[in-house]
Amino acid sequence: MAIASAALPECSDCPIRHRAVCARCEPEELDALSRIKFYKTYAAGQTIAIRGEPLETVASIVKGTATLTRSIEDGRTQLVGLLLPSDFIGRPGRSEAQYDVTAVTELTLCCFHRRPFEELLEDMPHVRERLLEMALDELDAARDWMLLLGRKTARERISSLLALIVKRSIRPDGGILGDKGRVELPITRETMANYLGLTIETVSRQLTKLRKDGIIQLEGKRTILIPDFGALLAETGDDDDGGMIF
Amino acid sequence: MAIASAALPECSDCPIRHRAVCARCEPEELDALSRIKFYKTYAAGQTIAIRGEPLETVASIVKGTATLTRSIEDGRTQLVGLLLPSDFIGRPGRSEAQYDVTAVTELTLCCFHRRPFEELLEDMPHVRERLLEMALDELDAARDWMLLLGRKTARERISSLLALIVKRSIRPDGGILGDKGRVELPITRETMANYLGLTIETVSRQLTKLRKDGIIQLEGKRTILIPDFGALLAETGDDDDGGMIF
DNA sequence: CGGAAACTTGATAAGGCTCAATGAGTGTGG
DNA sequence: CCACACTCATTGAGCCTTATCAAGTTTCCG
Incomplete structure (x- = not known):
């Protein structure tokens, strides 16, 4: 094995x-x-x-x-x-x-x-x-995650996942992201879809919409730029706070 | 308090x-x-x-x-x-x-x-x-529950919840349900909806459909009769097994 | 360069949501 | 004892979000 x-x-x-x-x-x-x-x-x-x-x-x-x-x-x-x-x-x-x-x-x-x-x-x-x-x-x-799966819209789910990945990207050494707001996605669209309870098509479309709305920028398939983390958080549907735990 | x-x-x-x-x-x-x-x-x-x-x-x-x-x-x-x-x-x-x-x-x-x-x-x-x-x-x-919220249909969710309630009804003294397949619902439709990630209207409609399909019988609002528990389990979408855990 | 995997985009359909009206059950007070 | 209000539940009509089906496109990699 x-x-x-x-x-x-x-x-x-x-x-x-x-x-x-x-x-x-x-x-x-x-x-x-x-x-x-x-x-x-x-x-x-x-x-x-x-x-x-x-x-x-x-x-x-x-x-x-x-x-x-x-x-x-x-x-x-x-x-x-x-x-x-x-x-x-x-x-x-x-x-x-x-x-x-x-x-x-x-x-x-x-x-x-x-x-x-x-x-x-x-x-x-x-x-x-x-x-x-x-x-x-x-x-x-x-x-x-149950709240996300049971009650959030597709856009909120994607935003929540991106926010989560960003938070975890920061953690390892306490330092800020490699580049200003640049995050590497560790998972494929399919894995994202299975995490979020969506289809890969919906994941893809919502990422495109977030890009067109200026919330994120896509750099290749696996890298995302987040110019304004607060703007992303505002899309998650959360009562903010949860902001920066740990 | x-x-x-x-x-x-x-x-x-x-x-x-x-x-x-x-x-x-x-x-x-x-x-x-x-x-x-x-x-x-x-x-x-x-x-x-x-x-x-x-x-x-x-x-x-x-x-x-x-x-x-x-x-x-x-x-x-x-x-x-x-x-x-x-x-x-x-x-x-x-x-x-x-x-x-x-x-x-x-x-x-x-x-x-x-x-x-x-x-x-x-x-x-x-x-x-x-x-x-x-x-x-x-x-x-x-x-x-995440699997239920992320991937199951409304009908499967309701069936899963009913099956869960039945299993728990059996537990207390190890004995079978009070009456042959009669179960008391401990929660309102709204609570069910909030548990299942649905609206109360959808909960109500699916209960009606299950009744029309002969899977359950409704006796008043809070009591359900389940003539064939296996038939209910077949509606849950689960790979059976989970049968009788506890 | 070719092929596969991953991803994006479009058209269409369906499942569940929203809004709205109706019904059933229960408790209160005249 | 009935009328009324109130909560909980059911049912209907129409819409919207997301799923499904079907091409394309990009990226990766041998």
């Missing part, structure tokens, strides 16, 4: 050290985790897990992007989570995947076999605590 | 003793919780919390139903959670409500002031464990 097993870098050098489940670990806890961890790499487009099939590992995303999807046999697909570095895959106490998990870019995971991980968990209050915190954050995100 | 403070019954007699956050508590943990708990009662329709306002209590629902909603100023409202007995309100480590919480029936809560609860939490592994489990279950439920 995995393309290759990478060498094992030290946790102290890990790019997600301060955000993943292990964020608040003491050195000895980190040691214990380190002893049972292993890395896996996936190519863009590869399947990581399939709903209903056994999944005996849990993992943190170290690098890359993955999606969590739910679908119906007739092809309708809904993206239920966008997984970025530091996000956690799998659930302690469950041996079957609840969602389809797919790599959308090249992906590196820091994996643990489920059983040993669960056993270690008993003695690692900091991991449990962080896991709870992350689950609650994801729950909040899922519920915000 | 609360109508009245009820007497304090013993935890051992509590109807949600085996499902709430305290489900796996040892007697001494239960004692500790018991010492800081207090009950509150709300009338149907009363507001329990407002998004963005301070919320310094957490609570378990003992009796009744409440809703979690997110909305936009222009009135659009999305229900993001349906809270039933044993469900938990509030989040450790957060002092502001993230959602509007409203009682839809008369409601009894088992409350704790947030700070003391958080402190007790440090020494109660069983509560933390259960809290994580419940959060992950809610996350799964929210994600299933």
